[in-house]
Amino acid sequence: MTVWLPVALGRDIEPGAATGTTVDGSSVALWRDAGGTLHAWADRCPHRGMRLSFGFVRDDRLVCLYHGWQFDGDGACRHVPAHPRMEPPGSVRPTRYRAFERGGLVWVSSADPADDTELSRIPSVATPVRSVWIREGREQVVDRLRSFTEDFQDKGTVAVGILDGTAILAGIQVVDAQTTALHLIAPGAVPDDTVRALVRRIHDIRESATAFAPVVAS
Amino acid sequence: MTIPVLHDFPLDPRCYSVRLAASVLGYEHRIEPVDVIPGGAHLTGRYRELTPSGVLPVLETGTAVLVGTMAVLEHLAAGTDWAPTTPEWLTFASGPLEHVYACRDTALYTTDAVDTRAALTVLQTLDDHLALHADHDWFTADRPTVADLALYPAAALSRDIGIDHDTFPALRRWMRQVKHLPGFVEMPGIPVFP
Numbered sequence: 001m002t003v004w005l006p007v008a009l010g011r012d013i014e015p016g017a018a019t020g021t022t023v024d025g026s027s028v029a030l031w032r033d034a035g036g037t038l039h040a041w042a043d044r045c046p047h048r049g050m051r052l053s054f055g056f057v058r059d060d061r062l063v064c065l066y067h068g069w070q071f072d073g074d075g076a077c078r079h080v081p082a083h084p085r086m087e088p089p090g091s092v093r094p095t096r097y098r099a100f101e102r103g104g105l106v107w108v109s110s111a112d113p114a115d116d117t118e119l120s121r122i123p124s125v126a127t128p129v130r131s132v133w134i135r136e137g138r139e140q141v142v143d144r145l146r147s148f149t150e151d152f153q154d155k156g157t158v159a160v161g162i163l164d165g166t167a168i169l170a171g172i173q174v175v176d177a178q179t180t181a182l183h184l185i186a187p188g189a190v191p192d193d194t195v196r197a198l199v200r201r202i203h204d205i206r207e208s209a210t211a212f213a214p215v216v217a218s
Numbered sequence: 219m220t221i222p223v224l225h226d227f228p229l230d231p232r233c234y235s236v237r238l239a240a241s242v243l244g245y246e247h248r249i250e251p252v253d254v255i256p257g258g259a260h261l262t263g264r265y266r267e268l269t270p271s272g273v274l275p276v277l278e279t280g281t282a283v284l285v286g287t288m289a290v291l292e293h294l295a296a297g298t299d300w301a302p303t304t305p306e307w308l309t310f311a312s313g314p315l316e317h318v319y320a321c322r323d324t325a326l327y328t329t330d331a332v333d334t335r336a337a338l339t340v341l342q343t344l345d346d347h348l349a350l351h352a353d354h355d356w357f358t359a360d361r362p363t364v365a366d367l368a369l370y371p372a373a374a375l376s377r378d379i380g381i382d383h384d385t386f387p388a389l390r391r392w393m394r395q396v397k398h399l400p401g402f403v404e405m406p407g408i409p410v411f412p
Contacts, residue, residue: 008387009387012387012388012391014391014394015389015393016394019387019390020382021384055410056411062356063411065409065411091283130349131385131387133385192353195352196350196352199350199352200350203349203350205344
């Protein structure tokens, strides 16, 4: 069985940006090229193992922060600054995952080919709300979300329900045994005020789980 | 005319926010590097008079001596578009943000264990504010102010205390915007690449 995993809100990875996430326990670099295409690669430079999510994007290439090796959208190494006239060998290539965007969510699959039928049930038009990371396991986070939500349904990689009168869909990402991310969208076009209220609400839900150290002036 | 002198420790994030502001605002000045670590020069010689508490940065304008990041930033921004529309984020930068810098000083200059819980809360507070005010690209307004520049080093250097940016999407976006400001300058630990 192939599972598409929600890992981010698409708007949070703007063109030219890179960040890190976790898929099936593995570190993954997410980056968007200048043309708007999103890429998900193993977060490890094939040269020296540096995290590629620390790197930077130049046009259609991800550049490793460590030694500046440049990789194009297919993962092919195109330039090695220390040897500018060298043709980089084709075997120097980061592991790539399949990435797909639907409903404002970024989905990644480590399987190839991935089964798309599950994704077709995600609304194609949605308003991104907010991603939060909660220091609890998946079951606790789902219970927590359920306690705030009406008509709640846990569907595996997503949960749906009504939060404060607005239909929501939360992509559920298991980061590790103690950390679960929720990537919240609202199907359809939702007014800004409603989105802000939902952002505040998902912050409340996160805070209800996390005993934060108090912030006081030192 | 006397060129203002900025007394600066290059590795200090509080000094960096002033260097960054001076560059972005196009403020003509000369930098006087101070050997704080390991030299302790900020506690000796004429610094005992200029800044008895040892606080850097210090800006000598020719007519006034301004001590500390907030005093210098407020001076640079006075009467310009760079003045924050509300004071709370400059206050935040001189208060809770110090948790991040205290952790970083411990991590860089000692072998002690670092408790980053308060620093994490500080960064989460920044990320939450930006997420809640997505109609504004910047902390206090729809334009950048010195409040953004006062907060920026703590966010950009958080990897020095083992706090990554992966779980702070709003902060990431804002940090990229800061890097795109004309006149942006880097410091050790903050790559210039956006």
